Amino acid sequence: MQPRDLSAHVEYVPGRGVEEVARDLGLDPEELVKLSSNENPHGASPAAVDAVRDAAADVSVYPKAAHTDLTAELAEKWGLSTDQVWVGPGADGAIDYLSRAMLDPDDPVLVPDPGFSYYGMSARYHHGDVRSYALSKADQFAMTADTVLDVYDGERVVFVTSPHNPTGATMAREEIEALLAGVDEETLVVVDEAYGEFAEEPSAAALLDGYDNLAVLRTFSKAYGLAGLRIGYALVPEAWADAYAKVSTPFAASEAALRAAIAALDDEAHVEKSVESAAWAREYVHEHLDAPTFDSEANFVLCEVGDGSAVAEAAQGQGVIVRDCSSFGLPGCIRVSCGTEDETRRAVETLNDVLADLEAPEA
């Protein structure tokens, strides 16, 4: 027998892992600089690491109180009711919960192109029909209400990403409001703020009071440095009170992840340091890379290098892993995550060598 027809489904293409690349190159993983997955180069808050260690003693028990505790802390942080906080295994898990809550078979979903592939993947798992709106490179990938509304045709769910992955651009608050006002009442606008901590733009979460067709996604994977634990959440309309219990996978967020997230929330200094360090690295790449870059408010920079796959491969040969953006439909670009100062300097130096080599006429 076979699974159902998966021919329209696509695979998630992750940035390559350090161990994998080190093995290929015959190098020590310690010698590699991995700037391909937008992870926090400073790791997690030490308090979160301690919380994981402490949680180890209780792993035989299903997580319950920790889930309630994290939900309560997040509700307080955002000034919402606990019913409005949907904790899941990563923001990806929360996207699945939104798909389960929203989609009937064949319901259309509108996603950005280029954009984060999991929106479409999740919609397809849930028998949705995926359409896209284009962000234009010529226009610095600008995101306005009209960018979306020009192609919007009554879709059930519309995704926007701010700051956007892989472009780094933000969507202004007024534009998000114009989008919320411009779609049908029965269309949910999901604003994915996976990189929200790194941006000046305030969170769209403040709009949840005024609009009941908005959901906001946040994660502990990026600024909080907990990508390996898989913990994130959606903030949802007040009217959805009893939906979470009906769509969430029981105990999908682990005790260790929940406890680490609670500890990470309390360590504001670690988040601040991570945000400042990313801002420094962004500037450094903008100023010193010998290739055009796009303005970013996230912890990565999109760079136009001509042949993204050739540049990424050559850099990898020298121990610097960056993300080739072909899988995003941007074959001319690479995405460079913000590293520590040392990592960022080394990455830029390596990329500049690679760019010079690739440009040099063949001997």
Ligand SMILES: *Cc1c(COP(=O)(O)O)cnc(C)c1O
């Ligand atoms: C990283 C990322 C996420 C999800 O992260 P999780 O690790 O699942 O929390 C969501 N959206 C975008 C745009 C991302 O880049």
